[in-house]
Amino acid sequence: MQEGSVQEAHVHAPPEGFIRKYVFSLDHKVIGKQYYALALVAVFTGMILSWLMRLHMVWPNSKIPLLEMFSKNGAPGGVMTPEYYLSLLTMHGTLMVFFVLTNAPFAAFGNYFLPIQIGAEDMAFPRFNMMSFWTTFAAWVVLMLAFFIPDGPPIAGWTEYTPLSAVGKDAGPGMAWGASLWGISIAIFCVASLLGALNFIATTLDLRAKGMTLMRMPLCTWAWFVTSCIALLAFAVLFPACILLILDRHAGTSFFIPSGLVISDRLQPHAGGSPLLWQHLFWFFGHPEVYIAILPSMGIVSHILVNSMRKPLLSAKVVIYSMMSIGFLSYMVWGHHMFVSGMNPMSSLAFSFPTLTITIPATVLTLIWLGSLYGANIQTNSASLFALGFISMFVAGGVSGFFLAQPSIDIYLHATYFVVGHFHLVMGVASLFGVFAGTYFWFPKMTGRMMSETLGKLHFWITFVGAYCIFMPFHYLGLIGNVRRYQSFVDDFMAPYIGWHKFVTFAALITGAGQFLFLFNLIYSRFKGKPAPENPWNATSLEWSIPSPPPWNNFGGKHPIVYHDPYQYGVNGSKGDFVMQDSPEQVVPASGD
């Protein structure tokens, strides 16, 4: 193995020694778990940040003693300063969008299961794969450094709009090195994601087992494939944007900074740049990013729903085509984030239509899921509960898109809590439901042990109800014009509504606490859970045809041959009401159907 060329790379010796096995492992399964662990750390960090923000928002002058220990400038005497609120807000957004929503459903599960589900021994380029994880990790480290520099993380929000983010320290605390660290971190993250996406695409195209035609790939594999195509484009655009931003900050260029800006009484030494350029580049990435977050969860949920329904979807093809068209359309809609940004009003209309059009494939998906439930025999377990919850959340978050897709309505609702409620439900909660479902579903395969169903169900109820309690009120508050990104509500008209924000804060605290159940369940079941059989869910796809957990080379050197579509449920199979993809037997339709 000394000559590390890409050709033979997807075949490697069994890992020996701790470092090779668990740290710099080439095994896509280990890498998948590493991504999952990183996402887990990031998501709890992000959640605690949101707790702090919620607390501060409704009790702006209350003291949070521990916070002062953490940052003296950020919370003198324990009272959070306005800029520190914005720092937390920025870090919350960045961590959640990049290190959770991109990592968990896509990089983590994709890495672990994509190769197995197509019958491959590993990714096409294991070294790239390892590199992309450790680059992601580096990006995370760089980002977290911002917490430990004197004036803290940046305060410009996760969108880092220029010129605020481009002019350096004059823009306020955190905009000196904090913002630079942000830019560097995201640039690194782009490289990592590009490597990852490249790997996914090459693997899907070239390492499929005999008989595994594209149309025989499980829906989550399809979702990961489509997602990596989106990611390849999106991050390839964000990367240059970050480079230009860093140059504006440190090399005195003026890509995003116009002339004659006076910030903190200082005339800025820049000329001619265009702030809108950043917004265009950023949202050209930013909107597809939403689908990078949600598509994998759509796939995972479909995969799990079929299994728990014990019958195929109305049409897997339609699901695949819908996901493709969503991915395709996602590139024509970025402008709907900029309706009130001074972009040509004509183009606002031009962006409005594809945005509304995206709801068509989205609705197709929803109706397919709903329609498939009809006449099924749904097995309820933590996984399927979260999958069903996903549908509910996806609808809830989706319908509010109707409002924001229309420029005329956006004039009123833009930058209000309505938007916050919308994207948290559809992009945040919905795709996290996909991740939860995936975890409960695949944990047995990943660790060889079952998770506690009782805890899992409890976790579901808290999260499901909690999420609605948190994010539904946001829509209402948006309707009365409650502006987002405020550290406290000083506007007179907000006074009567603080109560609702208190309610949301309590809901957030409880729901957040519920997530520790999940964490406990993960850790406890990992060591004390009861051993998992090879195929606990009577599932059909290839990952269930190998031991739990799989050997380092997945199929023990054998090369699986695929005979069927992925979802042969509700049939008379030798093992029961299903036929696995790699079993040569004929599929006999179940009686009575």
Add this chain to the structure above:
Amino acid sequence: MGKALAVVLVLIAVLSAYPIVMHMFVLPEDISTHGHAIDEQIHDTMLEAGLSFVAAQIVLAIFVWGFTNRKAGSPLKNFPGGAKVAVIAAFVLVGTEVLALGVMGQKAWAQVYFTPPRPDAIQIQAQAEQFAFYFRYAGPDGKFGTIHPDKIDEGNQNYFGLDPANEVEARDDIVSGELVVPVNREVQLLMHAKDVGHSFYVRELRIQQDFVPGLDLSVHFTATKIGKYEIVCTQLCGLGHYNMKAYLSVMSQEDYEKWLKEQAAQ
């Protein structure tokens, strides 16, 4: 478990709809000439979106109720019509919705952005800066003094960087921290950002427009109701963003002229 989920889903649908149906959260009174179009649009969309939301949740609930953990051997059925129905339904339902909302719904947008301000509209320059709005009236000569960024001196209340020493136009410019406009007169707001991106948002006016540094935009509106309203910033602009606000005073023509005189006197 399935039945419980069904019940919860129905509860969620009902409880989510309740505050809307009960008008617990209503838009502030509209004081603009174009606002009603936006309000109608929001109302129609709320109807369509709300119905689809409730319908979807309830259908989900019904199916979950009916088809969960059925006793062994109970036959699996397929939705009559299968995928075709779903796809057609989606295209018809949403397609029409898209058309309805997309095409009909642009009235307000057109009114705000595609109709030029009337020639007799009052021109007021709005400058957004960290973290306040300042408004400038041209004064008797009807001319604005030029902005000299290098001459901006906030300590001396020279927020626009005027140069009265060398420019006559600048001497009679009136600068105010409050936006005062006469009722039922069209106002054209010339928007200038001093430092970073900001946004001009008056809920009652149904107006929201970003200030983009280096790109001077303008919006025009007609306020139809005398009163005091809040202007807030909706574009994250730094540590004081939450506290970046000003007031809009809509006055009768007489009061407006009186106010201008007072200001000029200072």
Add this chain to the structure above:
Amino acid sequence: MGTKQVVVVSVAMLGVATIAQAGPPAGGTVSGKVTYEGTPAKMKPIDMSKEPSCAKMYTTPQLAETVVTGAGNSLENVVVYISAGAPDDAAPSTAAVFNQKGCRYIPHVLAFQVNQELKIQNEDQTSHNIHPLPKINREWNKSQPPGTPPISEKYDKAEIFPVKCNVHPWMHGNFAVLKNSHFAVTGDGGGFSLPNLPPGKYTVTAWHESYGDQTQDVTISGSETKTVNFVFKAKPY
């Protein structure tokens, strides 16, 4: 007020110090008056409407303080100090206090010594931001929510520079960080007095935020009192 006390205290202490070393006589005094000629710009009223908690503290509109004049063309907020001739002094142990009250800076001009503690406190119900804009000293920018402990800072280089509040654009003040303890900031009446100067040749500098600075040389022998007056040219714009 805060400044005056500080100045008095520090001056007194220095007096003690000189007595201790050199013994009597206590030394001479430079005193005088700062005035202007011409028409100064009319100070514009400050519009605090965006910060109701402060606005409601005032019945009459507050005026900008870049040029504050008094009876007999006297000029306030002028820092008069010995820019040359006097040795550097150690910083006094007392802190110079800079207060934020009603969204104004009290005092508008705060003079203190190199390495003297600077205490910044917020008496308002709103969150303030303190952003001094030095050129040679270290720059910092901190917010001070209501009810938080005072911010304590030091400057290690002599420099006169503006300080602003990022949240309330009208809040502008000045810090004068000075090498020695012989300084005063003119108040009502524009008078000043720099006592306890040991015999020697001194350069006295008067600094005003809009009118720049002027210097005069003065020689002190024994315990005499020399009068030095400064006259600034005022411009209407």
Add this chain to the structure above:
Amino acid sequence: MSSSIATPISSQANALHRKHAAAQVARSARRTSSSGIWVGVFAITMSFAAFTSALVVREGTTDWSHLVLPPILYVNTAFILASSATLEIARRFLRVSIEPRKAGAWVGLTLLLGVAFCFGQYRGWLDLRAQGIYLATNPNSSFFYVLTFMHALHVLAGLVALAYLAYRLSGSKKNFRWGIFANAAIYWHFMAVLWVYLLLLCRAEL
């Protein structure tokens, strides 16, 4: 979290597995990497497209002035085009007349030309600096430095691959996998094309 409790596999099983694996390599290695390389080429194209669009937008704003490109760039263009040619010659020696050593020599030449290109680019930057045109001097120069530097970075990556090729082809009789060459060639030709595009872009727009 790890697959520590993986079922242990005896060493001969490993050997066995390697044989199987080798079989699979033979089947799919070539294809794998080639689609991989094309995806990579696509990604790089995308990000340079983004740079281009940024340039076009920025051009619309004020203060856009003309920039005289250092003449040495044209020499560099010759270098990189020539290097593409020499790589093709190497390919013939490898495929038509099976002479790995000669092929190695031509790859070496390609490598040299590539290095020459990089030095040429560096020289071009120095020339501009000599004229007092720096990164931040005006938007044109900013874009010029950014585009050429990003391209140079990618070329360096290509040089590493070429060096590896040359090393594998020179003497050592290890079995040489054709796939590496094919991919390196695709990448290297792409670098040449990309450079020509950038040159034209700079000429036309800057």
